[in-house]
Amino acid sequence: MKIFTAAQIHELDNYTITHEPIKSIDLMERAAKTITRAIMDEWTDRTPMVIFAGPGNNGGDSLAVARLLAEENYKVSVYLFNIHNKLSDDCAANKQRLIDSKRVGHFTEVTLNFDPPELTEDMVVIDGLFGSGLNKPLIGGFASLVKYINQCPAKVVSIDIPSGLMCEDNTYNIHSNIIRADLTLTLQQKKLSMMMADCQKYIGRLRVLDIRLSKEYIDKTEANCRILEEQDVIRLLMPRDDFAHKGAMGNALIIAGSYGMAGAAVLATRACLRSGVGKVTVHTPRRNYLVMQTAVPEAVMQMDHEETYFSESVDSTDFDALGIGPGLGLVENTAIALIGQIRRTSCPIVADADALNILANHQAWMQQLPSGIIMTPHPKEFDRMAGSTSNNDYERLIRAQQMAEHIKGYIILKGHHSALCMPDGHIVFNATGNSGMATAGSGDVLTGILTALLARGYDKGTACQLGMYLHGLAGDLAAKEVGKESLVASDIIQFLPKAFLKLED
Numbered sequence: 223m224k225i226f227t228a229a230q231i232h233e234l235d236n237y238t239i240t241h242e243p244i245k246s247i248d249l250m251e252r253a254a255k256t257i258t259r260a261i262m263d264e265w266t267d268r269t270p271m272v273i274f275a276g277p278g279n280n281g282g283d284s285l286a287v288a289r290l291l292a293e294e295n296y297k298v299s300v301y302l303f304n305i306h307n308k309l310s311d312d313c314a315a316n317k318q319r320l321i322d323s324k325r326v327g328h329f330t331e332v333t334l335n336f337d338p339p340e341l342t343e344d345m346v347v348i349d350g351l352f353g354s355g356l357n358k359p360l361i362g363g364f365a366s367l368v369k370y371i372n373q374c375p376a377k378v379v380s381i382d383i384p385s386g387l388m389c390e391d392n393t394y395n396i397h398s399n400i401i402r403a404d405l406t407l408t409l410q411q412k413k414l415s416m417m418m419a420d421c422q423k424y425i426g427r428l429r430v431l432d433i434r435l436s437k438e439y440i441d442k443t444e445a446n447c448r449i450l451e452e453q454d455v456i457r458l459l460m461p462r463d464d465f466a467h468k469g470a471m472g473n474a475l476i477i478a479g480s481y482g483m484a485g486a487a488v489l490a491t492r493a494c495l496r497s498g499v500g501k502v503t504v505h506t507p508r509r510n511y512l513v514m515q516t517a518v519p520e521a522v523m524q525m526d527h528e529e530t531y532f533s534e535s536v537d538s539t540d541f542d543a544l545g546i547g548p549g550l551g552l553v554e555n556t557a558i559a560l561i562g563q564i565r566r567t568s569c570p571i572v573a574d575a576d577a578l579n580i581l582a583n584h585q586a587w588m589q590q591l592p593s594g595i596i597m598t599p600h601p602k603e604f605d606r607m608a609g610s611t612s613n614n615d616y617e618r619l620i621r622a623q624q625m626a627e628h629i630k631g632y633i634i635l636k637g638h639h640s641a642l643c644m645p646d647g648h649i650v651f652n653a654t655g656n657s658g659m660a661t662a663g664s665g666d667v668l669t670g671i672l673t674a675l676l677a678r679g680y681d682k683g684t685a686c687q688l689g690m691y692l693h694g695l696a697g698d699l700a701a702k703e704v705g706k707e708s709l710v711a712s713d714i715i716q717f718l719p720k721a722f723l724k725l726e727d
């Protein structure tokens with residue numbers, strides 16, 4: 223699914239109106255019918271509905287919904303906020319339709335003073351104050367109204383987007399003046415702010431409603447951000463040749479583990495082996511020998527000269543991909559070996575965990591990274607690498623996007639919806655995964671998967687998309703079996719085969 227900007231959404235709206243063609247008021251009616259059906263799926267006509275409508279088309283939608291619910295025998299009270307005595311045309315038309323229908327129990331047009339109704343637990347508030355046309359933070363009377371709604375015990379449904387929330391950047395928003403919805407019914411496409419973990423508290427549960435806006439516009443319009451879906455991923459899968467032999471299926475090298483962190487090497491290596499690669503070699507400190515041989519007998523061992531840490535870069539000419547970083551530790555010898563390794567490696571590289579922490583500690587090295595490098599930081603690792611803390615998830619995302627463009631690399635910012643920032647500035651959000659995967663070792667597994675896919679011959683952008691999707695999907699399948707609370711990183715590996723099978727089906 224493409225994620226359009228507020229400006230593009232507006233264009234999409236207009237394009238639909240002129241090309242379908244359909245009158246804008248009829249399009250609003252179509253949207254309102256879809257929204258009404260979604261509300262009726264959730265609450266019966268015994269639930270009193272209180273509608274707060276704004277002066278624009280979001281308000282127009284909600285007035286139409288009020289009328290349609292009343293026609294379905296819902297008890298409906300409506301407050302239309304028209305403090306500047308200026309309604310959009312379709313909002314004004316829907317005000318008239320609502321008055322004419324005579325079905326709505328209570329209708330107040332607020333022009334000056336507002337006496338708020340009592341909102342009780344059994345009620346549902348429909349928030350149609352502002353939608354994608356919001357252009358500045360809410361203040362004054364609207365801010366007070368938002369606060370009043372937020373502290374009431376009623377359930378809150380937002381139409382299109384919680385009022386007060388911007389579609390994209392909320393850095394300079396006033397967060398106390400944003401509706402905290404229980405359910406958001408967004409129209410046609412998700413908005414960028416809906417992908418941010420720190421905006422989830424406003425959005426609540428999210429449903430995307432298809433209001434049949436122009437498919438032609440959606441298909442032909444370039445979007446900077448998109449959400450990865452199963453059908454996209456299935457198209458990315460390479461078939462496995464029936465006559466494949468291990469030599470042709472890729473040769474991966476994992477450099478991981480230090481004394482006390484052998485587990486990270488085990489997880490990355492096992493995940494790599496489970497992701498379709500022909501052969502995996504793991505380079506790790508001597509003392510990990512027994513652990514590795516026992517835990518991952520399928521892997522080839524390559525022992526470092528040192529007992530407890532990675533000390534010297536190795537020849538990687540025979541390998542098709544390198545995964546480096548899990549459990550590596552931060553000693554200075556390792557740091558020097560790491561940059562040496564990155565410099566002498568010509569195959570694709572995945573750098574994770576301590577590889578990223580080392581780069582963060584040696585900012586000058588950040589400028590020397592080979593183009594095409596793949597880095598998989600979680601937010602804290604990213605902030606360390608970027609040399610600054612971001613105030614919010616949007617700011618961090620934009621920084622990651624800029625960094626990916628600058629170093630011409632791929633950055634997978636891990637999180638609620640992991641975001642892949644590509645060297646050309648595009649951002650791809652992952653839709654799989656769950657909170658149970660926020661557990662030690664989960665990132666090491668991703669490193670292993672990515673390294674395998676690269677070695678197997680996927681190009682970097684494809685490997686990143688496929689890798690993060692499979693990682694999340696395996697986590698979702700694991701969570702179904704063991705629950706999110708008990709999920710550990712090994713479970714993700716255990717469910718990788720089922721994740722591949724699901725895509726291949």
Ligand SMILES: NC(=O)C1=CN([C@@H]2O[C@H](COP(=O)(O)OP(=O)(O)OC[C@H]3O[C@@H](n4cnc5c(N)ncnc54)[C@H](O)[C@@H]3O)[C@@H](O)[C@H]2O)[C@H](O)CC1
Nearest residue numbers: 235250253278279280352353354355356357358359382409
């Ligand atoms: N494309 C679609 O999917 C469809 C969307 N619909 C609905 O239309 C709204 C967007 O409507 P629009 O009229 O453009 O904007 P709003 O209703 O969000 O508000 C515009 C209104 O508010 C003023 N304003 C903006 N910011 C503030 C502020 N901080 N304080 C006070 N006033 C503010 C602005 O000047 C305008 O007057 C979309 O979300 C959908 O709900 C269509 O109905 C169907 C197709």
Ligand SMILES: [K+]
Nearest residue numbers: 352381383385
């Ligand atoms: K709204």
